[in-house]
Amino acid sequence: MRAVRLTDWKTFPELQExxxxxxxxxxxxxxxxxxxxxxxxxxLFAEFDASMGLPGLQPPYTLGHENSGWVEEVGEGVTGFTKGDAYLVYGPTGCGRCAACARGEETYCENAATNPAQGVGLGRDGGMADYVVVPAGHLIPLGDADPVAAAPLADAALTPYHAIKKALPVLNxxxxxxxxxxxxxxxxxxxQILRALTGATVIATDMKQSAMDAAAARGAVTVPGGDDQAARIREATGGRGVDAVFDFVGAAPTLKLAMSVVAVGGRVQVVGIAGGVVEWSFFxxxxxxxxxxSYWGSVSELHEVVAMYRAGQIEPDIQRFPMDQALDAYRLLHEGKLSARAVVVPHAA
Structure with a gap:
């Protein structure tokens, strides 16, 4: 079968048989x-290397941690699945023995440092392939919902959903x-999740006007970047500051912005992994x-995400690529030239 493989650190993926x-x-x-x-x-292929000591991520393996598919075959002891039924895959894989794993929070596995992989497509062969093997307990039924459009929900929706749930006490x-x-x-x-779960006024900011236009169409109040960015955000809150900030970048400038606009008693939830540092002072x-x-989310939360998707409350923006263009999708992603989530469709007609 075909698979997009990470063969080594700081090496562009390869499409292999x-x-x-x-x-x-x-x-x-x-x-x-x-x-x-x-x-x-x-x-994984552009920035990380062995010197970083990242557990469970040593190449080679097949990429792809946002996956959906149809049941093809089950292993020993697995029952309750019908061939051809569509499922979304919960990506993280923990030890299965600790308290976090027992809660379905395998992202916070207590034995992460010694696990052989961090997840499907993260140390363990993932779904950027014709077929993928996953733990039976990691499958969330999709029913008659479009499984191709659902694939990004496994991370691109689960991660913000988890972060937003943590902040609900200051938003409700x-x-x-x-x-x-x-x-x-x-x-x-x-x-979309904030609009569905809360009555909060949603403010959104980005350097790309097209991205802000998309957020505005979904009901957000948009504020462009610039020297007066923080002042305009505070103005949109009546000067009080924002109750909950969700930073999906995590760079030093965005962290500084978040801390400059958060309200007394508010919450700054850092989700992006750009590695920024922020200075904190009591004064x-x-x-x-x-x-x-926060990092990713739990398997039970992914069930809730799928329920929102099936109810029409959330819909990821996607751009479909056949398997023979999978590497093109990664190149465009790396170059910042995508305006939607790239989804590789191995069995496209």
């Missing part, structure tokens, strides 16, 4: 419907405001404001 996998005990083989190309993949009141910084794939879905940070981070 490899043997089709077989599901082991407790596993399911999926015929891949769609595999989303994520910026995390770009970090009259007059609340939320700020989305960075309107790529995750930020666009974050606007400058608003009292009782919280600066925190």
């Amino acid at each position: 490899i043997e089709r996998p077989k599901p082991g005990p407790g596993e399911v083989l999926l015929k891949v419907a769609g595999a989303g190309a994520c910026h995390s993949d770009v970090s 009141r009259g007059g609340a405001t939320a700020l989305v910084v960075g309107l790529g794939g995750l930020g666009q879905i974050a606007v 400058t940070a608003p009292y009782e404001s919280v600066l925190t981070s």
Whole structure:
């Protein structure tokens, strides 16, 4: 079968022919419907290397941690699945023994440092291929919903959903405001989730006008970048500041912006992994404001994300690529030339 392989650190992926996998005990083989190309993949082949000591990510393996597909075959001990039914894949893989894994929060596995992989497509062969093997407990039924369009939900929707749920205590009141910084794939879905789950006024900012136009069409109040960016955001809150800021970039300038506009008692949720550093001071940070981070989400939350998708509350913007153009999708992603989530469709007609 065909697969997009990460062969080494700081090496562009390759489209290779490899043997089709077989599901082991407790596993399911999926015929891949769609595999989303994520910026995390770009970090793997463009930025990370062995010196960083990243556990469970050593190449080679097949990329693709945003996956959907149809049941093709089940392994020993697996029941309750029908061949041809569509499922979304929960990507993280933990030890399966610790308290976090028992809660379905395998992203926060207590044994992450010694696990053989961080997830499907992250150390373990992923779904950027014709077929992928996944743990049976990591499959969320899609019913008759489009599985290709659903593929990015596994990260691009689950990650903001988890972050937003953490911030609901400061948003579930009259007059609340939320700020989305960075309107790529995750930020666009974050606007939709915030609109569906809260009554908060959603403010959105990005350097790209087209991205802000898309957010505005989804009900957000948009503020462009520039020297007066923070002042205009505060103006949109009546001068009080933002109750919850969601930074989907995580660079030093966006972190500085977030801390400059958060309200007293507000929350800054850092989701982006650009590696920025922010200076904190008792005398400058608003009292009782919280600066925190989050990573991906739980399997139970992915069930909730799929429920929102099937109800029409969220819809990712996607651009479809056949398997023979998968590497083109990664090149465009790396060059910042995509305006929607690239989804590779191995079995496109």
